[in-house]
Amino acid sequence: MFDEPLSPIARIPELRWLKNIIVEKALTRGEYLLAGGARSDYYIDKFRLFSDPHILRRIARLFSPVISETAPDVIGGTELGGVIIATAVSQMSGLPMIVVRKQPKQYGAFAEEYVEGPFTPGQHVLLLEDVVTSGRELLAARARLEELNLKVTTYAVIARGLAPVSSLIQFSLPRSGPKTEN
Numbered sequence: 001m002f003d004e005p006l007s008p009i010a011r012i013p014e015l016r017w018l019k020n021i022i023v024e025k026a027l028t029r030g031e032y033l034l035a036g037g038a039r040s041d042y043y044i045d046k047f048r049l050f051s052d053p054h055i056l057r058r059i060a061r062l063f064s065p066v067i068s069e070t071a072p073d074v075i076g077g078t079e080l081g082g083v084i085i086a087t088a089v090s091q092m093s094g095l096p097m098i099v100v101r102k103q104p105k106q107y108g109a110f111a112e113e114y115v116e117g118p119f120t121p122g123q124h125v126l127l128l129e130d131v132v133t134s135g136r137e138l139l140a141a142r143a144r145l146e147e148l149n150l151k152v153t154t155y156a157v158i159a160r161g162l163a164p165v166s167s168l169i170q171f172s173l174p175r176s177g178p179k180t181e182n
């Protein structure tokens with residue numbers, strides 16, 4: 001399915017690379033309000049990663065063992081960053097892609113719908129998110145798909161909080177450094 005599938009062992013240095021590239025390119029320090037309402041003194045600016053085609057492609061490849069293990073019919077992406085990841089993974093895997101909006105579209109053929117893209121009830125969706133902190137956005141997106149009778153496996157690139165969500169890496173800073181306050 002993939003041009004050069006990564007074995008589980010090969011993934012370990014790749015995950016080290018992912019952590020290093022986050023620190024090098026995407027980690028910023030300051031006082032931030034996060035999507036879930038918590039405050040944090042660091043922020044992972046994921047678009048600094050996804051805007052680089054080489055980095056995005058390499059992140060997408062990290063999902064190849066996840067796809068082999070879960071065998072989804074469709075890749076799902078959460079608005080906005082999850083859609084970028086899902087698109088890259090769809091390109092890599094050849095699997096079709098659907099998107100889950102934060103708010104329903106107000107017009108057009110999909111008015112009032114949260115989910116766009118072709119699917120069949122009963123299909124298995126691998127729903128991808130970029131960064132998970134509380135898990136609220138990802139679980140809301142998952143519920144939207146389940147309402148449409150889809151089976152869902154959720155997976156994030158980065159989990160930075162305590163939410164019980166599978167992810168490529170769990171990112172945290174040392175205790176003496178900045179941390180999220182919930």
Ligand SMILES: O=P(O)(O)OC[C@H]1O[C@H](OP(=O)(O)OP(=O)(O)O)[C@H](O)[C@@H]1O
Nearest residue numbers: 035036079080081132133134135136137
């Ligand atoms: O786990 P949670 O506490 O729900 O927070 C994580 C959410 O925060 C980010 O969304 P944001 O609105 O920053 O991202 P976007 O730019 O991708 O829309 C991220 O993409 C998740 O959707």
Ligand SMILES: O=C(O)c1cc(=O)[nH]c(=O)[nH]1
Nearest residue numbers: 034035036043044131133
């Ligand atoms: O929880 C968030 O809103 C969040 C944290 C983070 O580090 N990066 C991001 O894109 N969102």
